[in-house]
Amino acid sequence: MQPRNMSMSGVVDLGAVKAAQEAKTKAEQARAEAVRQGGGGAISPADLVIDVDEAGFESDILQRSAEVPVVIDFWAEWCEPCKQLSPVLERLAVEYDGRFLLAKIDVDANQMLMQQFGIQGIPAVFAxxxxxxxxxxxxxxxxxxxxxxxxxxxxxxxxxxxxxxxTVDPDAVPGGGGAASDAEVPVGPYDALLEAAVQALDAGDLGGAIQAYKNVLADDPGNPEAQLGLAQAELLRRVEGLDPQRVRADAAGKPQDIEAQITAADLDLVGGHVEDAFGRLIETVGRTAGDDREAVRVRLLELFEVVGAEDPRVIAARRALARALF
Structure with a gap:
């Protein structure tokens, strides 16, 4: 399977909205299945570095990425810089002790993957x-x-x-799928509610998903999964049924209308135009005051929550917002 349907820039899309909740559930299910089959879900350090080809892309990278970040090292035998970089990545994969999986792709043997990722030169490293x-x-x-x-x-x-x-176990057999263990997979206190939210999203019940996330946050206000899920579900509900052409026309024709700008920014973000969404609201903050400015600022902070505080685009937009405010 080729990665043609993947988001190559890490933007927000309908698939990514549910990924935060589904990824943890899938990882726990995989570990539970390993326990049922007689393994503890642990792998050998030797299995932290794998060679991947086009045929194994879906199972070795896409599916595994629901459990662990997969770092991809695009390399070739003739590439001298690759020969310097690859050993460093392999050593760090072992040192990081399972916090990421390193997948090595020989570009000479996998030209299609190189094209799909838009790689112009190597070494190139993706996640x-x-x-x-x-x-x-x-x-x-x-x-x-x-x-x-x-x-x-x-x-x-x-x-x-x-x-x-x-989970890495030095005693696990390489390629054996884990070492024997009687340990049970821990279940979080809010897993059932978070799973209910995911199921509601699958069914298109945005209201049900929002309520499920709110139920978690009522008891655990700082729960990061519920905070992210709620922000994303509320964003999806706001843009549900909108006519994109009309929204953009209203925003272009009514630059002083804060509701038109806020709605267009929501649509921009869902469509993956993250910088456009942020820039639109920051410009609106700069030309408004009082309650109008505060409404725009609050929506911008909500969109920051959807994208994630560590995202470079959020960091840059926070600085721009500070300049617009002060």
Whole structure:
């Protein structure tokens, strides 16, 4: 399977909206199945680095990315910088102890994957998290830069998608699927409610999903999965049934109408135009005052929550918002 349906820029889309909740559920189900089959769900350190081809892309990368961030190293035998970078990535994959999985793709043998990812030169390193692909860096990179990038990746994967990585056991048999264990998979106190929210989203019941997330937050106001899920579900409900052409025409023709700008920003974000959504509202903040300005600011903060606080686009937009306000 080729990654033609994947979001190559990490933007918000209908598939990504549910990924945060589904990813954790799928990971727990996979670990539970490993326990039932006599394994503890742990893997050998040798299994943290895998070779992947086009035939195995779906099972080795897309499916695994619902459980752990998958870092992809595009390389070739003739590429000298690759020979310097690849060993560093392999060593760090073991050092990070299951917080990410390293997939190596030989571009000479997998030209289609190289084209699908839009790679112009190697070495090139991407990540896939909960089915969403994003570029990490291209060309030679120092170990300090690589570590900083990986640290940010695993943090975002855990905070936004609930991916805590793989369990690594030095005694596990390489390729054996894990070591024997009688341990049971822990169940969180809100897993049933979060699963109910996912099921509501699957059924198109946005109101039911919103209520399920609110039920979690009533007892645990800081629950990151519920906060993200609620923000995304409310965004989807706001744009449900809108006519995109009319919304954009209203926003273009009524620059002083804050509701028109807010609605257009919602639509921009769902369509993946993250910078456009942020820029539209920041400009509106700059030309409004009082209650109107506050309404726009609050919506902008809600959209920040949807994208994620660690996203570079959010960080840049926060700085721009501060300049517009002060």
């Amino acid at each position: 896939v998290v909960a089915g969403q692909a994003l570029p990490l860096f291209q060309g030679a990179a120092g170990e300090t830069q690589i570590r900083q990038t990986l640290d940010q990746l695993v943090q975002v994967a855990e905070e936004r998608f609930g991916l805590t990585g793989l």
